[in-house]
Amino acid sequence: MTVTYSSYLKLDQLLALQAPRPGVLEHDETLFVIIHQVYELWFKEVLHELDYLQARLRANDTPNSAATLKRILTILKTLVAQIDVLETITPLSFLAFRDRLESGSGFQSAQFREIEFVLGKKGRPSFERYPEGSASRKQVERRFNEPTLWDAFLHYLAANGYPVPKLAAEPSPEVQRILVEIYKKNPNVAQIAERFVDLDEGFMEWRYRHVKMVQRTIGTKMGTGGSAGAEYLLKTLNQPAFPDLWAIRAEL
Ligand code: HEM
Helix, strand or coil: CCCCHHHHHCHHHHCCCCCCCCCCCCHHHHHHHHHHHHHHHHHHHHHHHHHHHHHHHHCCCHHHHHHHHHHHHHHHHHHHHHHHHHCCCCHHHHHHHHHHHCCCCHHHCHHHHHHHHHCCCCCCCCHHHCCCCCHHHHHHHHHHHCCCHHHHHHHHHHHCCCCCCCCCCCCCHHHHHHHHHHHHHCHHHHHHHHHHHHHHHHHHHHHHHHHHHHHHHHCCCCCCCCCCCHHHHHHCCCCCCCHHHHHHHHHC
16 A cells, blocks of 8 residues: 555544544533643653653763754743643633543653653652553653663763762752853853753743643642642642752852
8 A cells, every 4th residue: 555644644543532432522622632632742752852862962972962952842842832722721611521531630641750750750659540560550660760861961971071970869069060160161061951951941831831721720629630739730840850950050
């Protein structure tokens, strides 16, 4: 069979997937399903690029690390901007189908947890959300046990001649001293560090926009995932993945 646009992209399958249950959806539910699916596709691509970024850093490849960071950051802008689309769903139209989600929530997104783990945010593993033996459980556990992007960055610094400690706890005054030196004397490496700050700020921006969207849509109601909702989400704000890069600002 010749390859066509539709066969290459498996469009028949893809476009049949916006059906969370049999029967007719509420009008705004189509948008709700599509936007979550789009997020999950972007999460897949972000993980793919984060893997590549770690490999490039470990190979001390500055140009390709910078290019990959630029790509991830551009995707992140899209992820944040998509919240505008979600905010066109009013509280009442969301309520028309909220019950149908039962306990379903972005809380359970395995790929989101994977991204957090790659970024080194391993504080709340909560594997029990994913059934033992399931593919998601395996993926999430694998990521949890793997080195982080920060480990790859420290490796990159070592390859550039900086005496970084092998296993630096975060935050680390030793790493911070090295970073200050880099910012003052090595613009090539410093630009990679700055893109890490962009990445960190970008994820925090997504969290901020998500919680504001949650507040305007469900107010103080509990989340479908079983948390306190906005109250829980507010606690996840302003928690950088790379604290050392923020700590040094006052020294520059
Ligand atoms: C009307 C739209 C949405 C509402 C009302 C909403 C609400 C919530 C609430 C209340 C939580 C807290 C956990 C819980 O459920 O108890 C949560 C968590 C989460 N949501 Fe949403 N959400 C919406 C859309 C989205 C979208 C489109 C995504 C993209 C994938 C998303 C991703 C997440 C993630 C990753 C978490 C976990 C955050 C964490 O644990 O740090 N949400 N959401």
